[in-house]
Amino acid sequence: MHKFAHLADCHLGANKEPVLQKLEMNAFKTALDKCIEEEVDFIIISGDLFHVNIPDMKVTNEAVKKMKEVRDRGIPIYVIYGSHDYSPNETSMVDVLDSAGLIKKIVKVEEKEGGLKLEFFTDPKTSAKLAGISARKAGLEKNYFEILDRESLEKENGFKIFVFHSAITELKPEYLAEMESIPVSLLPRGFDYYAGGHIHQHANIRLPGYERIVYPGPLFAGYPRDLELSAKGEKRGFYIISFDEKVRDIKFVDISFYDSLYVEYDASNKNSIQAQKELLDKLRKIDVGNKLVVLRIKGELSGGKTSDISSTEIRNLLLQKGAIYVSINRYGLTSKEYAMVKVVGEDIPAIESKLFTENIGAVKVSNETLKGERGVRLATELLKVLRREPKPNEAKKDYEEQIRRDALEMLQLKEVSG
Numbered sequence: 001m002h003k004f005a006h007l008a009d010c011h012l013g014a015n016k017e018p019v020l021q022k023l024e025m026n027a028f029k030t031a032l033d034k035c036i037e038e039e040v041d042f043i044i045i046s047g048d049l050f051h052v053n054i055p056d057m058k059v060t061n062e063a064v065k066k067m068k069e070v071r072d073r074g075i076p077i078y079v080i081y082g083s084h085d086y087s088p089n090e091t092s093m094v095d096v097l098d099s100a101g102l103i104k105k106i107v108k109v110e111e112k113e114g115g116l117k118l119e120f121f122t123d124p125k126t127s128a129k130l131a132g133i134s135a136r137k138a139g140l141e142k143n144y145f146e147i148l149d150r151e152s153l154e155k156e157n158g159f160k161i162f163v164f165h166s167a168i169t170e171l172k173p174e175y176l177a178e179m180e181s182i183p184v185s186l187l188p189r190g191f192d193y194y195a196g197g198h199i200h201q202h203a204n205i206r207l208p209g210y211e212r213i214v215y216p217g218p219l220f221a222g223y224p225r226d227l228e229l230s231a232k233g234e235k236r237g238f239y240i241i242s243f244d245e246k247v248r249d250i251k252f253v254d255i256s257f258y259d260s261l262y263v264e265y266d267a268s269n270k271n272s273i274q275a276q277k278e279l280l281d282k283l284r285k286i287d288v289g290n291k292l293v294v295l296r297i298k299g300e301l302s303g304g305k306t307s308d309i310s311s312t313e314i315r316n317l318l319l320q321k322g323a324i325y326v327s328i329n330r331y332g333l334t335s336k337e338y339a340m341v342k343v344v345g346e347d348i349p350a351i352e353s354k355l356f357t358e359n360i361g362a363v364k365v366s367n368e369t370l371k372g373e374r375g376v377r378l379a380t381e382l383l384k385v386l387r388r389e390p391k392p393n394e395a396k397k398d399y400e401e402q403i404r405r406d407a408l409e410m411l412q413l414k415e416v417s418g
Helices: 018-037 057-072 093-099 142-146 150-155 224-231 272-284 311-320 348-362 372-387 396-410
Strands: 002-007 042-045 077-079 109-112 115-118 129-133 160-165 193-197 203-207 210-215 237-243 247-254 259-266 291-301 325-335
Touching: 002 018, 018 057, 018 237, 057 077, 057 093, 115 129, 115 150, 210 247, 224 259, 224 291, 224 325, 259 272, 272 291, 272 311, 291 311, 311 325, 372 396
Parallel strands: 002 042, 042 077, 129 160, 160 193, 193 210, 259 291, 291 325
Antiparallel strands: 002 237, 109 115, 203 210, 237 247
């Protein structure tokens, strides 16, 4: 009997706050320690190992030391690009680590007459056969799936694993309704295991013709929503799969190693002063010692400004009471007095996506592909590119040049000289 581990969405480098950075890296190290302890034959990371294609060097150094430990134990790590660590011109840290022999990219693509043929990579120890498609920005890997030669993949014999980083339309959670996805029919049939990434909730699902479609979810958190789901009870971890000629067992390994607490407060029909006092009184009665606290403030105030409810005062109170970190979500909080512009959303990405969706029809463009859902996705991804902060000691000229190149790449435009 053989075993492999299936991880996804590590998003190393996503968090800037020191407390979250430490938890993020601890989650990654804990997962790999579990893989060593379980004596798995190999590890699959189905996308978004890092949060950006060129991550912070401190984060990379910590990750590399742990991955080297795993490699030195004789456990190979097989990866594909996620939408975050994707790079079309091999400037991703994933490629650097692949060249150094710490990890192995398993995507082997051959383009033939407008189609796409994937070659299998065979794990030398177990003879398991792996094939995969890397993600691209804004869900554009859907084009690859549409021209994929599925027949050749389906004819292959042996124990087969298909690795991908895309949402499946039939399996998307409701809150991800606007996310780009692919129908399950675009996946090749008959594989023993489908190692998915991109959906930030763990799931193990069977569909006709598709034995096991599995998403491990994130190890920690790439977004504030992940912290909220964890505080509500969503477990974080990865899967370990036992197999011979077929999958014999699959188990979820919970690596939750910190306590969290979710608190929700509805400010509806209260003025801002009443709401602030009531909320602080409520929080003073709650035990938050050594917990990561996620607070959601929602509702429409009957009077006053939303800014009257001070996040700083709330955060300071909870930290003084012993919380290790405080995440405050107030994007569902509005006021009748200041409701000239009202956009409902759970977090910043959701609000931005809705704003783009509502207004993109009014934008005049010569390229029709920049309209509709694809236009919204590109606008959202471009905004992420433009928000990138300079790396330590990065010259302003180099920073601006990289932003320009990334923006052109995102829009799939070629630079014209002269």
